[in-house]
Amino acid sequence: xxxxxxxxxxAESATAGWLCSEFALxxxxxxxxxxxxxxxxxxxxxxxxKVPQELIDQYTPESLEVTREMAYRLRxxxxxxxxxxxxxxxxxxxxxxPEKPVGTMFVFALIKGREASFRRVFxxxxxxxxxxxxxxxxxxxxGELSPS
Numbered sequence: 015x016x017x018x019x020x021x022x023x024x025a026e027s028a029t030a031g032w033l034c035s036e037f038a039l040x041x042x043x044x045x046x047x048x049x050x051x052x053x054x055x056x057x058x059x060x061x062x063x064k065v066p067q068e069l070i071d072q073y074t075p076e077s078l079e080v081t082r083e084m085a086y087r088l089r090x091x092x093x094x095x096x097x098x099x100x101x102x103x104x105x106x107x108x109x110x111x112p113e114k115p116v117g118t119m120f121v122f123a124l125i126k127g128r129e130a131s132f133r134r135v136f137x138x139x140x141x142x143x144x145x146x147x148x149x150x151x152x153x154x155x156x157g158e159l160s161p162s
Contacts, residue, residue, distance in 0.1 A: 015096070015159065016042035020126075023092035024050035025063060025084045027075065028102035028119060029144050036148055048094040053084075063087040074109035076101045078133055081120040089124060096155070097124045100147065104140040119147045123154060130158045 015022060024034040034050030037043060051062060056075035059065040065083050073079040084099035102119030103110050110116050115135060122131040132154060136146040 015046045015155075018159065020046060020095040020159070021048050021093075022046055022096040022098060023048040023088055023094040025088040025097070025099045026050060026052050027054055027059070027084075027100060028104050029100045029147055030054050032144055033098065033100060033148050033151060048092050051088070051091070059084060063091070076103050076109050076114070076118070076120065078120045078122065078131060081122040082129070082131065085122045085124045095126050098122070098151065098155070100151070102143075102147065104143045117143050119143065119150075121147065121151050121154065123151075123158070125155075125158050128158075130154055 022037065026033055031050055031052035037047050053059050053062055056070055059070065059075060059080065060067050063084050064087050065080060069083055070080055081099050081101045085097045088097045088099060099122045100119065103116045106116050117136045118133065119136060120133050132150065134150060136143045
């Protein structure tokens with residue numbers, strides 16, 4: 015990212031800012047990292063990011079549709095080349111179902127306006143799910159930013 019002169023911002027729910035903090039640990043963080051918002055509670059997605067409540071009601075706070083909307087709303091709040099958003103289920107008590115079990119994570123990235131995303135189901139503890147999500151997000155971004 016630094017070599018390409020790109021900047022990045024985050025809005026995180028399930029990872030609660032952990033993804034952003036990992037980027038802060040890189041040598042080039044001062045050049046690339048603009049900042050991040052932890053919006054763990056669904057109400058903050060509405061209040062801070064202006065995600066329509068109707069979208070959350072229709073798809074649940076932990077969904078690709080809401081994660082996508084968060085990225086577009088983040089772009090309006092923090093000027094950057096790349097916006098990355100995360101929602102998901104790291105522990106029981108959310109919107110889990112047999113089709114969307116605990117461990118289901120949604121990541122959406124806008125890379126200079128181009129969309130990239132994934133929905134994955136990870137196994138393990140809350141911490142392990144978050145670590146796997148961070149790794150998968152790094153792979154997504156690396157793959158999208160590598161020259162073809």
